[in-house]
Amino acid sequence: EAQVTQNPRYLITVTGKKLTVTCSQNMNHEYMSWYRQDPGLGLRQIYYSMNVEVTDKGDVPEGYKVSRKEKRNFPLILESPSPNQTSLYFCASSVAVNTGELFFGEGSRLTVL
Amino acid sequence: AQSVAQPEDQVNVAEGNPLTVKCTYSVSGNPYLFWYVQYPNRGLQFLLKYITGDNLVKGSYGFEAEFNKSQTSFHLKKPSALVSDSALYFCAVRPEWGQNFVFGPGTRLSVLP
Numbered sequence: 001e002a003q004v005t006q007n008p009r010y011l012i013t014v015t016g017k018k019l020t021v022t023c024s025q026n027m028n029h030e031y032m033s034w035y036r037q038d039p040g041l042g043l044r045q046i047y048y049s050m051n052v053e054v055t056d057k058g059d060v061p062e063g064y065k066v067s068r069k070e071k072r073n074f075p076l077i078l079e080s081p082s083p084n085q086t087s088l089y090f091c092a093s094s095v096a097v098n099t100g101e102l103f104f105g106e107g108s109r110l111t112v113l
Numbered sequence: 114a115q116s117v118a119q120p121e122d123q124v125n126v127a128e129g130n131p132l133t134v135k136c137t138y139s140v141s142g143n144p145y146l147f148w149y150v151q152y153p154n155r156g157l158q159f160l161l162k163y164i165t166g167d168n169l170v171k172g173s174y175g176f177e178a179e180f181n182k183s184q185t186s187f188h189l190k191k192p193s194a195l196v197s198d199s200a201l202y203f204c205a206v207r208p209e210w211g212q213n214f215v216f217g218p219g220t221r222l223s224v225l226p
Binding site: 004031033035040041042043045048050058090092096098099101102103104105106107 | 149208209212214216
């Protein structure tokens with residue numbers, strides 16, 4: 001089954017404790033992206049990747065890091081989480097051609113205390 | 114700069130009535146347009162897309178959307194709403210000369226029994 005898998009789905013952590021949200025897709029997609037969803041603000045892009053070893057900042061990259069060492073994986077790293085990073089996070093992937101639609105993971109709800 | 118507007122935060126419709134969720138966009142070049150639906154505690158699911166050709170595109174769950182180039186709109190429609198259609202709907206554009214998706218703020222659809 002074609003899917004984008006994120007883990008963990010739910011996480012409560014404390015300020016400053018490094019965490020990683022993993023994302024994996026099994027569709028051989030070149031393009032992957034991270035979004036955060038906050039009430040009243042819709043979806044905002046954090047980082048994206050066009051292919052392996054190619055990443056770029058989205059609209060709200062501050063406080064986040066990503067890596068793309070393998071095509072299928074695109075982890076989101078919060079080196080020192082802060083309460084304003086409490087949010088619902090989505091990973092998504094797509095084929096490289098811009099007629100392709102995005103496939104989304106089920107989301108990761110992060111709370112930073 | 115690309116942008117997507119969904120002028121209504123909330124749309125209420127009675128079950129069995131037709132529904133419309135509005136979307137307008139601003140993009141350079143030809144737009145590739147998408148609609149997604151988000152049910153509670155779930156990721157976004159792809160509904161339909163317009164790439165080229167017929168201005169009326171049909172998608173999942175009986176939804177369709179009409180592309181209007183002169184009005185730069187891509188409204189989502191369904192002839193007869195179901196209570197189960199109640200969800201959050203996002204319009205998105207992927208520019209002809211780029212890879213990134215730009216999402217609208219979302220419209221919450223409530224179908225009343």
